[in-house]
Amino acid sequence: MKEFKHIIDTTLRDGEQSPGIALGIEDKLKIAKLLDNIGIYEIEAGIPCLGDKEIEGISRIIETRKNAKISVWSRMNINDVKQSIQCNPDIIHIGVPVSYVQIYSKLKKNKIWVQKNILCCVELAQNHNIDVTVGLEDASRADLGFILSLIKELKKAGVNTIRVADTVGILIPNRTKEIVETIKAHTDIKIEMHVHNDLGMAVANSIIGAKAGADYIDCTLFGIGERTGNCNFYDFIHASESIFQFAMNRKQIREVEKQSYTVLKGAM
Amino acid sequence: MIRIIDNTLTAFDDCLPSKEDLYTFCNLLFTIGVDVVEFSIAAYERMELLPKEGKYILNVEYADEINKYPGFYKYVTNCTINQDTVIHEVQMNDAREIVKLRALTEYRELRIVGLDDLICESYDRTMNEIKKILSKSKINFCPENTYGCASALALQWVLNSGTDITTSFAGHKNNGATEEVIMALRLAIRHKPNRDLTVLPQLKQIYERITNSCIGNKKPILGKNIFQVEAGIHADGLHKNPDTYEAYQPGWVGGKTEFVIGKHSGMKAIKLKLEELNMPIPIDSNLNEILYLIKETCTLNRKSLNDQEFERIVIKVIGNERIQTYY
Numbered sequence: 001m002k003e004f005k006h007i008i009d010t011t012l013r014d015g016e017q018s019p020g021i022a023l024g025i026e027d028k029l030k031i032a033k034l035l036d037n038i039g040i041y042e043i044e045a046g047i048p049c050l051g052d053k054e055i056e057g058i059s060r061i062i063e064t065r066k067n068a069k070i071s072v073w074s075r076m077n078i079n080d081v082k083q084s085i086q087c088n089p090d091i092i093h094i095g096v097p098v099s100y101v102q103i104y105s106k107l108k109k110n111k112i113w114v115q116k117n118i119l120c121c122v123e124l125a126q127n128h129n130i131d132v133t134v135g136l137e138d139a140s141r142a143d144l145g146f147i148l149s150l151i152k153e154l155k156k157a158g159v160n161t162i163r164v165a166d167t168v169g170i171l172i173p174n175r176t177k178e179i180v181e182t183i184k185a186h187t188d189i190k191i192e193m194h195v196h197n198d199l200g201m202a203v204a205n206s207i208i209g210a211k212a213g214a215d216y217i218d219c220t221l222f223g224i225g226e227r228t229g230n231c232n233f234y235d236f237i238h239a240s241e242s243i244f245q246f247a248m249n250r251k252q253i254r255e256v257e258k259q260s261y262t263v264l265k266g267a268m
Numbered sequence: 269m270i271r272i273i274d275n276t277l278t279a280f281d282d283c284l285p286s287k288e289d290l291y292t293f294c295n296l297l298f299t300i301g302v303d304v305v306e307f308s309i310a311a312y313e314r315m316e317l318l319p320k321e322g323k324y325i326l327n328v329e330y331a332d333e334i335n336k337y338p339g340f341y342k343y344v345t346n347c348t349i350n351q352d353t354v355i356h357e358v359q360m361n362d363a364r365e366i367v368k369l370r371a372l373t374e375y376r377e378l379r380i381v382g383l384d385d386l387i388c389e390s391y392d393r394t395m396n397e398i399k400k401i402l403s404k405s406k407i408n409f410c411p412e413n414t415y416g417c418a419s420a421l422a423l424q425w426v427l428n429s430g431t432d433i434t435t436s437f438a439g440h441k442n443n444g445a446t447e448e449v450i451m452a453l454r455l456a457i458r459h460k461p462n463r464d465l466t467v468l469p470q471l472k473q474i475y476e477r478i479t480n481s482c483i484g485n486k487k488p489i490l491g492k493n494i495f496q497v498e499a500g501i502h503a504d505g506l507h508k509n510p511d512t513y514e515a516y517q518p519g520w521v522g523g524k525t526e527f528v529i530g531k532h533s534g535m536k537a538i539k540l541k542l543e544e545l546n547m548p549i550p551i552d553s554n555l556n557e558i559l560y561l562i563k564e565t566c567t568l569n570r571k572s573l574n575d576q577e578f579e580r581i582v583i584k585v586i587g588n589e590r591i592q593t594y595y
Contacts (some may be wrong), residue, residue: 018486019498022531022566033531050532051563106512138345138512170515172456173387173420174427199455200439200488204387204420211388227495227514228488232416240414243388266571268486 002245006041006216007233009191011264013044013073014230017219018267025057027263031221032061034256035068039247041216042069044093048083049074058087071133076114076120078240081135082119085128093163094118094133098147099138101169111146115153121194122157133192135163140171144182151187161190164214166205168223169198169228176205180212192216196227206231207240270426270459273408274446275306276436276475278327285478296471297437298322301450301463306344306434308495312337344379355379355408364526365390369401376404379434380442384414384431386421395428410434410443418444423452436492437475439485447489447521455516466522495523498530498537498572530572531563538562541578550586557585 012031016023023031032043043065044060053102062070071091074084084092096118097103103114113148118134125132134154136147151162164179191214193209195202206217223232237246274297276289285293294305298321306325307315312358313349318324328334334354338554344355356375360366362381372378384395398407409430411421420435422444439445447468454458464502472483485493510517510525518524529541535555542549550558560582566572573581 017498017532019493019496019528019530020571022570022572024567024570028568047532053563053567100509101469101509105509168513168515170455172427172452173391173424197486197488198494199419199452200445201417201420201423201452203415204417207387207417207572223486226497227486228491229486239385240388242385263570268484 002243004245005210005240007246008042008044008071008216009035009040009220009233010194010218011035011158011220011224011260012042014194014218014226015045015224015264016046017226017266018224018229020266021224023057023262023263025053025060028057029064031058031256031260031263032065032068032070034259035116036065038252038256040068041247042071042072042091044073044218045089046071049080049085049188053198055087056084058089062087063088076118076121078121078124081124083131085125088130090131092130093135094121094132095135095137095151095165097137098150100143101141101213102138115150118150119153119157122154122159126158132159133161133163134159135165135194137165138167139164139179140166140175141168141174144179148186149177151183151189155187155189157208159189161192161216162265163194163218164191164209165185166195169196169202171195171205171206172199172201173204176208177212180209180214184213190215193231194218195231196225197223197230197232200228202229202231203235203239206236210244221260222264222268224264270453271303271432272301272446272449273304273306273432273434274302274436275327275410275434275443276440276446278306278308278468279436279441280478281308281310283478284310284314285317285474286346289474289478290317292550293471293474294319294322294469296474297446299445299464299467299470300471301460301465302446304341309333309337320397339414342377349373352376357381363394364379366394366398366401369398373402373404375393375405378402379408381410381434382412383421384412384418386411387415387417391421391424395425395430399430406432408432408434413439413442418442419448419452422449423456426453427456437471438487440475440479445488451489451516451521464510469522494530496526498528498532528572529562529578531566531580533559533562535559541575542582545575545579547579547582550582554585558582561585
């Protein structure tokens with residue numbers, strides 16, 4: 001019996017961040033419906049802090065979906081989380097920088113500040129009865145000790161799923177295995193793999209992550225996304241269907257690609 | 269010692285370029301860190317003479333061709349010849365076939381081609397098993413790319429104490445992409461950090477001319493658009509410190525970061541673009557209006573803006589402000 005793995009589609013969030021495209025409300029609705037119909041577990045529908053139109057689009061996706069969970073992406077920022085709450089999604093995904101280069105150089109803060117802020121954001125969302133998943137941004141370059149201590153606090157705060165985000169696309173199979181296995185060995189949190197293709201290894205790293213224990217795999221249609229893109233949905237299923245069970249098959253993904261090609265081709 | 273063989277020039281027989289292009293292609297492969305270049309007989313005959321610098325391998329179908337074309341560092345063939353200068357090539361379609369290697373232990377040097385799905389197996393155990401079976405042989409691994417994992421497998425072979433791999437430029441021969449493996453080795457173990465990758469755009473140009481094809485805009489390392497940044501948070505982060513959102517400096521591969529204005533751009537990205545275009549930074553209320561119009565225009569046209577479109581929006585907003593001020 002093959003192990004079942006869930007697909008989280010981020011075409012409408014990370015995919016749309018690819019320069020070259022800008023999806024309108026109807027475009028997003030159409031793609032979300034196609035994805036929902038083939039059994040996607042979760043659709044990351046967008047970024048509410050982008051404005052009213054984005055919020056309207058996300059809200060309409062939530063109204064019309066049949067089975068998929070709908071999540072929205074938020075920065076670790078109280079105002080952003082408040083805007084996300086307005087959409088009333090199933091899940092608010094909050095990104096927290098965890099590598100030292102992101103914490104000390106980009107944010108110019110420290111680990112304690114990061115921990116305090118993420119817990120505040122989580123609490124705010126949970127107070128509105130919305131599930132929270134937390135994205136460990138730049139996890140591939142982060143100190144595993146810090147990741148584990150942060151997960152411990154997040155777990156205490158009621159977070160059950162974290163995203164291992166290979167934000168700069170620097171992961172290689174050995175490191176992927178090390179990160180996922182270490183988290184699995186020391187915590188009972190669920191893991192979502194989110195990788196980029198900068199070294200041409202997104203599919204391989206997603207498979208390694210799934211084999212090491214990741215429960216969810218983030219993909220995009222055509223592999224679109226920032227820079228070289230994310231894990232290509234079709235390619236991932238094609239490469240790993242011999243060892244994993246999925247809710248959909250390759251033919252269904254091809255059909256979704258065919259029907260969404262016109263609006264997404266600018267990102268390829 | 270790691271040895272990377274590039275076999276792209278065994279795949280150009282249907283589109284053989286000029287002798288000059290072949291020479292340039294070889295030189296550039298060495299420049300980026302390839303150790304040995306492999307030719308087909310047709311490519312070699314087109315070149316007439318091997319370049320003085322570098323190591324070359326000839327891919328031959330029949331044993332007698334080895335004597336017919338002397339002077340190569342090695343010869344690759346699937347014929348049953350066991351000589352110091354010959355690499356015996358064997359195709360393995362999946363990991364279960366490695367038992368067949370037990371019949372090949374006498375070969376001095378072997379190239380294993382295939383094993384596309386190894387990433388789904390216990391790849392480290394299988395790699396160790398291969399090394400154990402062929403303990404007396406030098407092993408060259410050439411994973412194929414049916415499942416998009418060949419570059420990762422080639423890298424893992426080296427990281428698991430393998431030494432020899434075969435790849436091709438842009439993964440042309442359905443194997444690992446030379447440039448991806450070289451970059452991954454540089455980042456993972458600082459392999460050949462001084463090799464000059466800035467020639468990659470030149471190599472890409474020759475490759476596209478020879479093959480009459482166009483490398484995808486998002487192709488890792490080589491794609492035209494891979495250093496474009498739109499999202500506001502990332503544009504700001506990159507501006508403050510490029511290391512925050514880039515795996516390596518675009519300049520290493522002859523590229524540069526390009527800020528694109530689009531639906532996801534924020535105030536900071538707009539200010540960066542205005543600076544880049546040497547335009548004055550308007551007051552905050554105008555910036556808000558510019559931001560609003562950018563999002564509206566991008567969503568309406570379903571695409572990001574080019575610099576001219578961005579300038580038009582800015583001038584429209586600033587122009588309106590001037591008229592209002594004037595009256």
